[in-house]
Amino acid sequence: MSLHSRSSIQSNRETANSVDRRTLLLGGSFAAAGLIGYPIVRDAMRARASVFVARHQTYAGPIRRTIEDGLIASGIDPKGLLGKRVLLKPNMVEPSRDIPHMTTHPAVIIAAAEAFRGWGATVTVGEGPGHVRDTEMALVESGVQEALDAAELPFADLNYEEVAWVKNRGRASRLAGFYFPRSVVEADLVVSMPKMKTHHWVGVTASMKNLYGVIPGIKYGWPKNVLHHAGIPETVFDINASLPKTIAIVDGIDCMEGDGPILGSRKHMGILAMGISLPAVDATLCRIMGIAPERISYLLLAANRLGPIANRLVHQQGERWESVTSPFEILNRPHLRGLRAEIGELAS
Numbered sequence: 290m291s292l293h294s295r296s297s298i299q300s301n302r303e304t305a306n307s308v309d310r311r312t313l314l315l316g317g318s319f320a321a322a323g324l325i326g327y328p329i330v331r332d333a334m335r336a337r338a339s340v341f342v343a344r345h346q347t348y349a350g351p352i353r354r355t356i357e358d359g360l361i362a363s364g365i366d367p368k369g370l371l372g373k374r375v376l377l378k379p380n381m382v383e384p385s386r387d388i389p390h391m392t393t394h395p396a397v398i399i400a401a402a403e404a405f406r407g408w409g410a411t412v413t414v415g416e417g418p419g420h421v422r423d424t425e426m427a428l429v430e431s432g433v434q435e436a437l438d439a440a441e442l443p444f445a446d447l448n449y450e451e452v453a454w455v456k457n458r459g460r461a462s463r464l465a466g467f468y469f470p471r472s473v474v475e476a477d478l479v480v481s482m483p484k485m486k487t488h489h490w491v492g493v494t495a496s497m498k499n500l501y502g503v504i505p506g507i508k509y510g511w512p513k514n515v516l517h518h519a520g521i522p523e524t525v526f527d528i529n530a531s532l533p534k535t536i537a538i539v540d541g542i543d544c545m546e547g548d549g550p551i552l553g554s555r556k557h558m559g560i561l562a563m564g565i566s567l568p569a570v571d572a573t574l575c576r577i578m579g580i581a582p583e584r585i586s587y588l589l590l591a592a593n594r595l596g597p598i599a600n601r602l603v604h605q606q607g608e609r610w611e612s613v614t615s616p617f618e619i620l621n622r623p624h625l626r627g628l629r630a631e632i633g634e635l636a637s
Contacts, residue, residue: 337597337602337603338568338603339603339605340363340562340566340573340606341359341562341564342605342606343608344559344560344608346542346561347542348396348542349396353400355561356401356563357404357407359606359607360536360538364564365536368408370405370409372411374477375405375410375476376413376445376472376476376480377402377413378479378480378481378482378502380392380482381428381431383418383419383420384418384421384430384431385430386430389543390484390545393431393433393483393540394540395433395436396436397482397542398414398436402440412442413476414445415445415447415450415470415472415503416447416502417503418502419506419511419512420511428444445472447502447503447505449506450470452468452508453471457527459590461527462519462520462523462524462527464519464524466531467504469505469531474533478533478534478535479503479533479534480538481496481497481499481500481538483498483537485539485545485558485562485574485578486544486546487549487550487553487578489548489549489620489625491521492585493571493574493578493585495570495575496567496571497588497591500525501513501525503528503532504516516528521587522586522590523587525587530594535567537570537571541558543558547617547619554618556617560608567595567596569598569602572597572598572603573605576600577614577615578614578615578617579635580619580629580630581629581630583598584627600635600636600637611632611636
């Protein structure tokens with residue numbers, strides 16, 4: 290690990306021990322600056338949304354160009370990113386060198402960073418791993434640390450960073466609000482960068498569920514137990530409703546099926562997907578996986594509130610989802626039965 294990154298993580302941990310008395314003041318100052326508390330009715334809640342899907346992708350390929358083309362097709366204006374602060378939030382839930390299909394590939398992270406830097410944005414990579422307290426280990430095991438050092442990209446440890454209190458704008462759970470790390474509330478744009486996977490509790494984990502990783506472990510435990518006790522679908526929805534502006538770039542090149550998000554098997558798909566509406570992106574991924582999006586509980590909560598999930602309301606850019614569909618293995622558990630859907634049903 291680089292000296293800069295080690296110092297940053299140690300500083301974050303020391304700061305985290307002294308933030309409680311300052312949290313409300315910080316939250317107030319950020320709100321006054323207009324950096325937090327986006328209302329639930331926002332630009333992502335349009336009647337229709339575009340989702341870009343690219344096939345035949347490899348980690349050694351021209352990923353940056355694919356991301357640039359996809360984001361522009363999805364509605365991003367590169368000129369509007371000049372001078373903005375962008376936080377890339379990959380998935381490093383429980384990285385292992387033996388299971389590279391568990392976490393977001395470093396090549397996708399770096400390609401996204403290069404795209405946003407090329408458009409004049411200031412880029413930080415941040416994550417709060419849900420299953421490990423040692424973020425340094427997660428960075429090394431995932432291969433992300435080496436990539437960040439080579440690209441001279443700063444890293445924010447979202448598990449230990451200074452926090453601010455933000456009101457719960459979704460209100461699907463009983464939680465009154467959330468502690469969000471400073472790097473999150475100060476960002477002009479948060480980019481969810483998940484690995485495309487099935488999930489043993491909620492069926493699918495993609496860009497919306499990935500944002501569990503912006504919740505600090507120092508406040509919510511490992512694996513974010515407070516959120517689990519308040520209801521996973523409800524808190525996924527509430528977190529997404531309460532965050533600053535978000536978009537998605539999904540690593541669907543090597544994916545995970547079966548007992549995800551950490552024990553499943555590798556499934557090669559060779560796709561990248563992205564869009565400015567996270568519900569629309571995740572609904573498209575569900576269709577590609579052969580899963581009915583309206584049967585994923587947090588997507589049903591988000592439908593027409595945070596963004597569209599109905600096929601007729603999602604404008605496909607690049608490849609159509611039907612051309613890349615390949616049903617994922619789903620665990621045979623009572624609460625996951627009935628997720629599978631036929632092509633005709635998915636197209637309705």
